[in-house]
Amino acid sequence: MSGANKALVYTKQQGTSLVERHVGLVRRIAYHMLARLPDSVLVDDLIQSGMVGLLEAARNFDASKGASFETFAGIRIRGAMLDEIRRGDWVPRSVHKNSRQITEAIALIQKREGRNATDREVADELEVSLEEYHHMLKDSSNGKILEMDEFESGIDNLVEPGAQGSNPYEDTAQQHFQTALSAQIKSLPEREALVLSLYYDEELNLKEIGEILEVSESRVSQIHSQAMHRLRAKMQAWN
Secondary structure (H helix, E strand, O other): OOHHHHHHHHHHHHHHHHHHHOHHHHHHHHHHHHOOOOOOOOHHHHHHHHHHHHHHHHHHOOHHHOOOHHHHHHHHHHHHHHHHHHHOOOOOHHHHHHHHHHHHHHHHHHHHHOOOOOHHHHHHHHOOOHHHHHHHHHHHHHOOOOOOHHHHHHHHOOOOOOOOOOOHHHHHHHHHHHHHHHHHHHOOOHHHHHHHHHHHHOOOOHHHHHHHHOOOHHHHHHHHHHHHHHHHHHOHHHO
């Protein structure tokens, strides 16, 4: 067998080994995402699409880029699952519309007041009751992961420059985005920042976070949704 063929066989074996060792990562990400999706979304569908992402990661991983395989694979797995969710978009247009209006209202209040908007202020800006505003947040949180996946990926995957094989300009832009995002997360209200930390850093599900905060799972979903809308408003320059 020639040297080139031996290298090809070794590369394939290495890829197979990576896949086998990280099947559990696919399941973990799938169940983590499922906590914020309606019952109509099946975990088996997420796992299936996540496995496609894992296979792609194994084929394309380059250890010289600096990132660990688990970090690199997590990005690809999550991306594949998000693509699957987008293809089966079951969210009413009204939910997308409400999501955009919430973000716009938060941004307007933040600009006008120079601080984080309260729930009551956002509800008043939208001309809805506080209860209706919380219902809008819940719908947004349970729907398609909003249009927030770019921010969720940023929080979930603060990877080293070059981890995705991008060029130096893209690496620099990614570094600036991560720095700005981290700063804005720190500026969130304490409870919202804590929910994001527990969800993304500690990988707790909404029920577990609710037990820590002594609130319902539904309330955690609302807090998470509002935090993501607030981040989107703060990071409008990056949209």
